Amino acid sequence: MPAQARRRRSAPQAPDRASRDREVQLRAFYRDMVLIRRFEERAARAYTEALIGGYCHLNLGEEAAVVGLMSALNPTDYLFTNYREHGYALMRGIDPNRVMAELYGRVDGVSKGWGGSMHMFDMTHRLLGGYGIVGGQLPLATGAALAIDYRGGSEVVMCTLGDGTTAIGAFHESLNIAALWNLPIVFVIINNGLGMGTTVAKASAEPELYKRGAAYRMESARVDGFDPVATHEAAAKALETARKGRPYLLEVVTERLRGHSVVDPARYRTAEEVERLKHEDPLQTFGAKLTADGVLDPDRIAAIEQEVAGIVTAAADFAASSPHPAVTTLFDYTYATPVANDSRRLPGQPLFEPLPLPAPSGAHA
Amino acid sequence: MPAQARRRRSAPQAPDRASRDREVQLRAFYRDMVLIRRFEERAARAYTEALIGGYCHLNLGEEAAVVGLMSALNPTDYLFTNYREHGYALMRGIDPNRVMAELYGRVDGVSKGWGGSMHMFDMTHRLLGGYGIVGGQLPLATGAALAIDYRGGSEVVMCTLGDGTTAIGAFHESLNIAALWNLPIVFVIINNGLGMGTTVAKASAEPELYKRGAAYRMESARVDGFDPVATHEAAAKALETARKGRPYLLEVVTERLRGHSVVDPARYRTAEEVERLKHEDPLQTFGAKLTADGVLDPDRIAAIEQEVAGIVTAAADFAASSPHPAVTTLFDYTYATPVANDSRRLPGQPLFEPLPLPAPSGAHA
Amino acid sequence: MTIMTYRQALHDTLRAEMLRDDNVFLMGEEIGIFEGSYKITAGLLKEFGEKRVRDTPIAEEGFAGAAIGAAMLGLRPVIEMMTINFSMLALDQIINHAAKIYGMFGGQASVPLVIRTPGGGGQQLGATHSQNIELFYAFVPGMKVVAPSNPADAKALLLAAIRDDDPVLFLENLALYNTKGEVPDDDTPAEIGKAAVTRPGRDLTLIGYSRMAHLAAEVATRLAESDGLDIEVVDLRSLRPLDRATIVESVKKTHAAVVLEDDWLTYGIGAEVAASISDGAFDYLDAPVRRVAMAEVPMPYAKPLETAALPSRDDAINAIRQTLAAVGHRPSALALGVPHS
């Protein structure tokens, strides 16, 4: 479980205890950022080793944003994200083994190997899906908020999306509906400056993305996504507002340290940009700050790295040893309600009774 | 041709001439409003007489808006509208006979009877279509502006849409693209207060629709659509801005005096609303004002009504006597470039060589 | 049994299901204050209030997606797409999301959603408003698609769709709303995925769905009188899954088949029906399966052109006679040469 989750349970404290708790929280933030960083690095390696397939988008550079946002959610709140969601899955408290197993496409994966990197889902931890279609999660998240409102529940939905996603129609339709119906939802723009290779300036006529909330009379704000504390506080405020039935638009400004996906060399980046990014790393920045403030020291950092290394290695081992889904399960998830005449035919099977020659095995409609 | 079109050609004038010209223009506006009013009333009658079919949406209540907007366009500017476009077609200078003939679905119609009420098109008068899909015209109009920009032309595209249309994704995508690329286009929201029966308040989280321009850093304004002069001036300013490559969003506030379409009794309207509308009629308001200002008098009004009655009656007669399209033309407009193996089969015809019994006539693939 | 219109059957069933289950609610454009473009939801806003009968902005993708999200949390939304043409704007949410969520996440969340929408044509609505694109949904695994042709099926299939845990495209038809028929009073849902032999016969199998199943029944009755023909009518009722067994069984008996459809011929629903018959009844078929469908053009507004483009009763009759002639069946002299409409 993410360290910050433990913090959530701490009761009101006396001042001295409080400052100690604060240090605990700051270290927890750092530790969680390290967990995401190392997990993603391990995933990148597994991809190059062909243990992971398809598209694989990493949270490298977004660790502070992810930690700050997720630490503000109640366990009962719901989360919808885009396809760049490994870190979010970890921070929602999903076992890293199951997250890595999903990347490997194994039966113990959070989506049983059916979703892969882009499509992690876990109802108990209320991660209602990473989604591969740009903008696809927004109407869904709006509908989840509608269901909460319909039942008079007190949960809130958080829906993250990328900067590039603010240009798509679903963004407009969803924010308008959410604001019109006063739904408990926070839309979070993770502004990492790029679509795939397209900058915000080239994609959005209003580059200060949070200002788009105005078109829906929706309260909005922008926060520094390299600062997990500031992000946590901004998210807490947004969630509080949404819980009162006033949807909120939060823009979290961050960076994407690597290519769009594992296979993207990001050649479109200028030398200066590449150079700049070397020195703009939320993990370094936050770690240095905490060290300067005496909250962290080399030993503590080493200990954290060691703990995390153990988790990540264990996750990779677990994933590697988890079985591949059996071909016999291919037709298990087409329909939730079984239906007459459903096609359960493999490509090699004829529509009607097999002909004399040895016919392939498998189900038959 | 619309009377105001004549005005456009008048050269710079001495002050006295100028004020006379102004009166001429005001009377021209009034006359054009009367033309739209009587034309639409005639169309409604023809619909009840089953001479017009399908959906038929009228500009009743929007006459001042239509006249004010259209009088600000250059003949070379392009216009895209929604399906409520009869008045726009007339004001672009299209022969009323051909507009009515389209409603009747005859060969002399502006779209040769293929489009009907919702789909009027005339390249020479640069009406690039009424469109029946809500929001469908916005991306198209944006593309037309792109083509102008691509060729370095000086024309501007005007794209009208209804208040209800601001909720759809295409609105957002189009305005963002137009602003991002500095295209010469003016988006005009005809705010008649209703979708079909849904009010702006129930459809838009930002009911002051023109303010949505802010999400694209697009200049925008709202104008009284019952005042043709104010509308004309607001449109002129918007077009001038767009001609400089700065797209513009103009909201024209008006009323829909009847149902959504000819067949809609508008039962959803409250008694007060119905009562209010009796006294809110742009034709009455503007006519009364001009009379008070001595620009109009009962004789002039009678003369205008008589001229217009003649035009409208002639249009109906022309339409009624225009031939129906021949069934032999059914396959003429599937493709602009003829293509091998195109299906030119009537529903009764077999795919392959006809069988013994008498087969239906017509083309054969 | 009560005699009522197709519209009434839909309205009453929606109402009954809303009374039965608090999780059932309606969303769509103009379904509340306006009472629905075709008045299926008339009176329901007054009875159930805005929470259960929700007017949406004009945003097909947005409200369809919202319904999907609500369904993921266990509500049972029944949404109305004003006509199937407009559902194209929500296609991404329906096909890339509603139809994928159950499988893509390994069966963790289902999407109990009903999408009610009328197809049709023949109302002079022009090229963009006269399309029959049920194919787009029938093609997609994860979707279920039903298409009732009469009031009784409208009720039974709507009951089944609402109580099903998967997304169901419920195809209605503009031309059927005012048609009447007997409707059973009990609430027995139909079985999705099953076709029905609505008229037994020996001479030829006539296949249709929605409006065309209605026309098929009419044509069969007429030809029994005029030509003394004994035509078996199969109403597909479910387009996905498609009940090949029932269709093939019938053709194995009649040895001839004609498919009536309101959509375009090439790649239309009838293509799969014809291909399946030609495969499953290969040794029984005495003539090619004949398809009667819409002319392959953007639908013109002008009435004579629209009429020519739409499959008519006479087209169906000619196709049947030509097919029977091809198999060597003797139609009564009287019956020859019905003029082409």
Place this chain on the structure above:
Amino acid sequence: MTIMTYRQALHDTLRAEMLRDDNVFLMGEEIGIFEGSYKITAGLLKEFGEKRVRDTPIAEEGFAGAAIGAAMLGLRPVIEMMTINFSMLALDQIINHAAKIYGMFGGQASVPLVIRTPGGGGQQLGATHSQNIELFYAFVPGMKVVAPSNPADAKALLLAAIRDDDPVLFLENLALYNTKGEVPDDDTPAEIGKAAVTRPGRDLTLIGYSRMAHLAAEVATRLAESDGLDIEVVDLRSLRPLDRATIVESVKKTHAAVVLEDDWLTYGIGAEVAASISDGAFDYLDAPVRRVAMAEVPMPYAKPLETAALPSRDDAINAIRQTLAAVGHRPSALALGVPHS
């Protein structure tokens, strides 16, 4: 003749057409700075500048519609939909507008637009990114749909598409981009609406398009060696219009047919092909037309499941042998029982 990849043929043809005609320009997501998700447009932004090679925001409906509007004014946009899956978000603009404008307005404005987009599967991209929905476009009058299977056709059909005055869906395939072949140096466009017999034969007609036409050729060659079979291969090349004459002609000669397709079986492209053959070659066909297609499930991410769901070479080979066995053709003993993949 020059030997080059399918990707190179597309790239060079785009470049040549842009040099030939100033009205030709490119629009799409990430086609410029990023050089295209699959690098078809690599280098073109540098050469032609932002006016001719336009990166768009992520707004499929918006930029597709903008291309249509620009085409109405006489430009000749060639847009890229990153994959055919995302084209669903632009479906309203493509089907309700691009395909309707010429007819709906009585032939006053044409839409010379090319929509390039790859289909495919087999890359573990999951349920939403592995669909083959060319059917949605092939079904619609007013659209033209072409699907080259080799570099030479990629060039000739792209030339034809760009010079055509109607909207053309140009289907590419992820698995074909790196395949090589001879490409003629001259600029002769192919004829849209025509299939090609890419391999003459007498025993059976094997039909495919795009990647499956490529596979068909491979399978035919292999079975010639292993089983001494003489298989005729028909590459559809154009899905709309569909060249029924060429297909039926071939089957009248071979008396047997197998269709290979990458989309789902029920209602897929193969349904129309099979129905047309069963009709047009009714008296010549000695066995049912067999279709080999994708399993009807939301495509899973896990490799073994994806592999099982996709039609394989062995599936094609088994289908051919079973069909020939059914018509009484004797395959060499050696050939029996290729294990099912």
